[in-house]
Amino acid sequence: MNTIPARLARAAQISASPEQARQRVFQLYRDWYRAAPEIISLYALPVSVPFFRHAIRRKFEENRYVTDQRVIDVLLLKGRQEYQETMNQWKMYDHVMGILLESRKGRPRSFLEKFYEGRDEDAVLPAATGV
């Protein structure tokens, strides 16, 4: 597949006002939303279009309450980069399935599992639980 490197590339932009940042976020969300069927066929993902859109929505909802405009601009830039890399098929199957569609929350642990691990708080979890 022939890709043009500059396709979908966007220069970093500083929003003039919170309202403009909001509009840019909406535009980015719309682009992701509309690209869902294309991405699924591009990478041959075994997920449905509503699930993909739900995962995208979850990613946006994670940063819903960010108010710092500079941070919003950085997030927008990162989102645009992700979008470009995804649409140009610069990612691989596992990048999309494991990172983009992955849910942050792990499986809920039962009382006994927490007891065996010796920890009950969910806030701080080590990368592994050892033996």
Add this chain to the structure above:
Amino acid sequence: MSVLQACRQAFPKRAAGRVLVSARGLSTDSNAPAKATEEQSDIAPIPQRDVVTADVVSGAPAELRHRAVRIFQPTRSTTQSGSGKSHRWRIDWDILPGAGRWENPLMGWASSADYMQGTRLSFRSKEDAIHFAEKQGWDYYVAQPEIKRIPPKNYSENFLYKPNKLRIVRTK
């Protein structure tokens, strides 16, 4: 009420050891909406500063927001007389309480699942370290360095004339 109880109430446990500064008001907690809390008169409000909430875009795991970091100045190496490397300020993480460490069953090596256990950050000044921790939304506490007192050399004291006092003649 006994005296002991009164003392316990006067000095809570936390205040004795370290003072934990919460940067939660400065960071962006993306999971909950900001809610207005009523101000109490005896609590001084945190002065608003312009701190970039870098934790949202830093890519660091969100779990780090729940762990306090220690800001400290390392002590001089015991085996060296020079004070090198003890002028910089460091940030490091406390060990994970409970789990995250185990002994390797084959070789007996100490293993850890804590991805922050070997990480330490170095800063030129305490203010730099505090600013960084606030930007990242980490709770921190500052371990104040001990003030070194270098006693004056008193070799010549051995040879001073003091009336009515025997001079100490030291031998090996």
